[in-house]
Amino acid sequence: MLDNIEVLQVLEIVIAVFMVVLAFLAINSKSLIKAVMFLSALSMLSVIGFVVMQAPDVAVTEAVIGSGLVTSLFVFTLLATKKVGVK
Amino acid sequence: MSAILLIAVPLLAAFISILVKKVSPYLLLLVSLFALVYPFFMDMSDVIIGGFDSPIGINLVVNKFALTSLIAVNGLFFLVVAVNIAQYKKLSSILLVALAGLNGLLLTGDLFNLFVFIEISGIAAYLITTTNKKPLQTFNYLVAGTVGSSLYLLGLIILYNMSGTLNMADMATFVEGNGMYTLFPFLLMFIGLGVEAKLLPFNSWVKGILGHSNNLSGAMIASVYATAIALVFGKLLAGVFQIEGTLALIIALVLGITILAGEAMAYASTKAREILLYSSIAQAGIVILLFTVGLGAWATFFAIANGVSKFILFGVVNRLTEEVGSDEMDQLKGSFVNNKLIGVSFTVAALSILGLPLFFGFVVKMNSLIGFFEPDFVSNLPGGNFIFPIIILVASVIEGVYFVKLLTKLWYKDSDVKVNFTPLFKYVVVVLAVALIVFGLFQGEVEELVASLINPGGVFIWN
Amino acid sequence: MLQFAAIILLMLGLYGLLTQRNVIKIIISLNILEIGLNLFIISVGYFEGGLAPIFTSETPANPNFVDPLPQALVLTAIVIGVGTTALGLALARKIYQKYGTLNLDEMGEN
Amino acid sequence: MKNFLALLAALGLGVLIILSLQNNTLFNEYGEDVTGRDSEEYGDREYGEENPASGPANIVTSIVADFRSFDTLGEITVLFVSSLGVALLLGGTKQKRLDLGFHPNFMLRIGSKALFGIILMTGVYVTIHGHLTPGGGFPGGAMIASSMLLLYLADDTFRAKIKGFKILESVAGSLYVLIGIAGLFFADYFLENFLNNGVVGDLLSAGIIPLIYVLIGLKVGSEISGVIDNFLTEEVV
Numbered sequence: 071m072l073d074n075i076e077v078l079q080v081l082e083i084v085i086a087v088f089m090v091v092l093a094f095l096a097i098n099s100k101s102l103i104k105a106v107m108f109l110s111a112l113s114m115l116s117v118i119g120f121v122v123m124q125a126p127d128v129a130v131t132e133a134v135i136g137s138g139l140v141t142s143l144f145v146f147t148l149l150a151t152k153k154v155g156v157k
Numbered sequence: 158m159s160a161i162l163l164i165a166v167p168l169l170a171a172f173i174s175i176l177v178k179k180v181s182p183y184l185l186l187l188v189s190l191f192a193l194v195y196p197f198f199m200d201m202s203d204v205i206i207g208g209f210d211s212p213i214g215i216n217l218v219v220n221k222f223a224l225t226s227l228i229a230v231n232g233l234f235f236l237v238v239a240v241n242i243a244q245y246k247k248l249s250s251i252l253l254v255a256l257a258g259l260n261g262l263l264l265t266g267d268l269f270n271l272f273v274f275i276e277i278s279g280i281a282a283y284l285i286t287t288t289n290k291k292p293l294q295t296f297n298y299l300v301a302g303t304v305g306s307s308l309y310l311l312g313l314i315i316l317y318n319m320s321g322t323l324n325m326a327d328m329a330t331f332v333e334g335n336g337m338y339t340l341f342p343f344l345l346m347f348i349g350l351g352v353e354a355k356l357l358p359f360n361s362w363v364k365g366i367l368g369h370s371n372n373l374s375g376a377m378i379a380s381v382y383a384t385a386i387a388l389v390f391g392k393l394l395a396g397v398f399q400i401e402g403t404l405a406l407i408i409a410l411v412l413g414i415t416i417l418a419g420e421a422m423a424y425a426s427t428k429a430r431e432i433l434l435y436s437s438i439a440q441a442g443i444v445i446l447l448f449t450v451g452l453g454a455w456a457t458f459f460a461i462a463n464g465v466s467k468f469i470l471f472g473v474v475n476r477l478t479e480e481v482g483s484d485e486m487d488q489l490k491g492s493f494v495n496n497k498l499i500g501v502s503f504t505v506a507a508l509s510i511l512g513l514p515l516f517f518g519f520v521v522k523m524n525s526l527i528g529f530f531e532p533d534f535v536s537n538l539p540g541g542n543f544i545f546p547i548i549i550l551v552a553s554v555i556e557g558v559y560f561v562k563l564l565t566k567l568w569y570k571d572s573d574v575k576v577n578f579t580p581l582f583k584y585v586v587v588v589l590a591v592a593l594i595v596f597g598l599f600q601g602e603v604e605e606l607v608a609s610l611i612n613p614g615g616v617f618i619w620n
Numbered sequence: 621m622l623q624f625a626a627i628i629l630l631m632l633g634l635y636g637l638l639t640q641r642n643v644i645k646i647i648i649s650l651n652i653l654e655i656g657l658n659l660f661i662i663s664v665g666y667f668e669g670g671l672a673p674i675f676t677s678e679t680p681a682n683p684n685f686v687d688p689l690p691q692a693l694v695l696t697a698i699v700i701g702v703g704t705t706a707l708g709l710a711l712a713r714k715i716y717q718k719y720g721t722l723n724l725d726e727m728g729e730n
Numbered sequence: 731m732k733n734f735l736a737l738l739a740a741l742g743l744g745v746l747i748i749l750s751l752q753n754n755t756l757f758n759e760y761g762e763d764v765t766g767r768d769s770e771e772y773g774d775r776e777y778g779e780e781n782p783a784s785g786p787a788n789i790v791t792s793i794v795a796d797f798r799s800f801d802t803l804g805e806i807t808v809l810f811v812s813s814l815g816v817a818l819l820l821g822g823t824k825q826k827r828l829d830l831g832f833h834p835n836f837m838l839r840i841g842s843k844a845l846f847g848i849i850l851m852t853g854v855y856v857t858i859h860g861h862l863t864p865g866g867g868f869p870g871g872a873m874i875a876s877s878m879l880l881l882y883l884a885d886d887t888f889r890a891k892i893k894g895f896k897i898l899e900s901v902a903g904s905l906y907v908l909i910g911i912a913g914l915f916f917a918d919y920f921l922e923n924f925l926n927n928g929v930v931g932d933l934l935s936a937g938i939i940p941l942i943y944v945l946i947g948l949k950v951g952s953e954i955s956g957v958i959d960n961f962l963t964e965e966v967v
Binding site: 628665672674675688696 | 732733735736737739740741743744747748767768769772775787788789790793794798801802804805806808809811812813815816819820862863864868950954957960961
């Protein structure tokens with residue numbers, strides 16, 4: 071049986087690795103809409119990071135603002151500049 | 158009366174002004190006049206916000222340095238607004254926020270609060286530059302500014318991790334005892350502010366912004382903001398981080414290169430606005446260099462003299478450019494023949510920056526140079542007593558060459574360039590030019606005023 | 621562990637800012653930098669076994685809270701980040717209107 | 731070559747951060763205890779205590795809206811000025827809704843309208859309980875704005891009444907500053923809490939803080955709604 075602290079440590083490592091990978095993908099992805107989605111996922115993972123580090127206030131704020139509203143603003147900009155193939 | 162009103166009143170006016178669009182320009186004029194007059198009636202004591210003593214709460218530091226800075230910056234701000242507001246009524250609310258941000262920068266005694274005010278005044282500045290109608294250049298400015306403030310925040314957090322405080326006075330005590338460990342975080346904060354202050358190599362945005370500036374944005378960024386940021390640098394360098402040794406040498410060398418590179422690029426340019434903007438890069442370098450080596454009192458007045466001159470120079474050149482349609486020196490040839498009064502004021506401002514006798518610029522430049530050789534001036538740089546005065550002198554010589562070149566072109570005899578200046582602008586420019594001369598003539602009085610800024614202990618700002 | 625990820629995010633954000641030539645990508649890099657910075661700030665206040673800084677009816681006497689100040693700072697930083705991002709995206713639209721592209725290399729002006 | 735230099739700069743930043751942190755404990759066990767930091771005093775109260783120096787049960791809230799409330803005033807100013815900027819850049823006299831490229835079907839329309847109410851209520855709840863539970867004015871206001879966003883998505887011709895947002899924004903912001911100035915008169919300092927702090931943990935506690943958080947929530951909500959509206963319109967060509 072793993073105790074709480076160990077579970078947390080494993081979780082931390084997993085989140086950390088995924089965050090770095092997502093950031094790398096967001097920067098290097100050719101498609102803009104994919105890059106925005108990677109950024110959104112990265113922001114969502116950072117929310118878990120904030121919860122792990124005992125910062126629930128920050129987590130709630132980042133979840134709503136960082137991954138919700140900012141992503142929608144990005145998508146609207148992409149739609150307005152007609153760079154996405156949605157039709 | 159509490160200094161907090163200098164920030165609270167513009168903010169309140171800004172929030173109200175979006176509802177009453179029609180009267181908002183007058184509101185702006187009224188509030189900026191208030192901000193200019195209010196410092197004269199302010200109590201000289203620190204202000205606590207929220208009822209919690211610093212470092213638990215945030216405090217505002219009110220001392221002679223803050224008062225001097227506030228009067229200079231708010232005065233310039235008022236003039237810029239008064240001259241330009243009729244043309245840019247749409248920006249009233251944004252300018253009110255900018256005023257609150259600038260006052261906050263100069264007053265706050267908390268390092269994180271300073272970051273907030275950097276962002277407020279920064280965003281207001283990006284929006285002021287959107288009037289240039291050059292979105293790409295504004296975007297570059299925004300990215301540079303945001304990265305700069307992020308680096309500032311990073312440095313601040315590393316310092317917080319070491320010291321456990323965000324208060325400037327407490328941080329100064331901590332830095333004094335732990336000079337070595339604070340080297341890198343300080344460097345980050347220095348770079349962060351250096352972006353706004355146009356220091357090399359973080360000034361790639363400057364050309365895009367000031368090279369396409371208009372009446373409002375040129376005077377705002379090159380005069381008001383430049384003065385304010387230089388004085389904030391002074392506040393940090395003289396009050397919080399009294400750097401010395403290798404770090405001081407590295408920073409001073411960066412500044413020296415900034416000065417010489419700025420002057421060289423100004424020399425090489427043929428466009429009037431570019432000459433001025435590269436010259437302001439060099440001037441910013443000189444001011445911050447003076448703060449770095451510990452000649453804070455004169456550096457303060459150097460920044461103010463530069464701000465006043467730049468107001469005239471950018472104001473006139475932008476108006477000329479607007480009318481002629483180009484800022485190539487050859488196109489502007491002879492512009493002053495039909496505008497003698499403006500021409501004389503422009504010449505006074507240019508010669509003052511150059512540091513010729515009779516002008517305010519001379520008094521500050523000479524005294525700053527003398528400061529290096531005073532017997533009780535202990536330079537915190539190895540060999541600093543000689544290298545840096547020489548750099549400043551060389552810079553002045555190059556300035557002399559390109560300003561004389563610019564002036565001879567602008568005063569060229571045969572010309573059909575006719576530019577109309579609004580009467581208000583004319584008066585303001587002439588009054589400022591007269592002020593430059595008056596301050597230059599009453600040299601003794603100015604020196605006394607500056608001496609009163611320096612306390613017996615040699616400590617210049619902190620009380 | 622998370623503070624290392626934060627530093628790597630900071631580095632990736634800076635790298636992206638310096639190499640990307642697309643306006644949207646630059647704003648994305650800026651956001652990555654900001655997320656890294658926020659995580660870093662929180663990690664400065666965290667220590668293992670610390671409690672979230674909220675008093676409830678179950679809070680023990682002498683609670684061992686994590687440092688709440690960095691959390692308050694991050695709240696401020698997140699909101700400021702949204703402000704600059706929104707402004708940057710609005711500028712991106714203006715740039716697109718003017719040049720017809722979002723790529724800095726295709727604008728023929730710099 | 732340019733990429734290499736960028737890589738070098740990024741690596742330099744990382745290495746220097748790590749080096750500058752080695753002389754303290756961050757890398758052994760994250761940060762340290764709050765002992766010795768200024769923040770030691772922020773949590774200086776107990777659950778159920780009557781009228782402490784700062785009332786909220788949530789310590790982060792007490793920093794954001796009480797100890798360092800001035801920062802927060804600056805922060806909403808940042809949001810205020812950037813929403814003004816977005817309006818300046820994207821707004822105009824001739825505006826139409828941005829074509830999203832799809833028409834919402836029946837399910838989306840009904841579902842969004844049902845969700846609108848729920849999200850709005852959640853936003854209000856989070857705002858009002860900001861001094862007791864995680865959340866507060868910023869996420870609460872953002873949730874209110876998200877509910878507005880849903881309305882936009884549910885109906886591709888929907889335009890909100892921008893004027894209403896403006897009034898809300900202006901009034902909330904002005905009231906925040908006025909509460910601050912009231913502190914100057916009723917107590918001694920700007921933004922000082924001039925009401926009784928009550929019992930830590932009660933809904934009606936912490937003096938002016940819930941009031942400030944509600945104002946922040948309204949202001950953030952109306953500002954972000956305004957930003958969304960501006961992003962979802964385009965000029966008529």
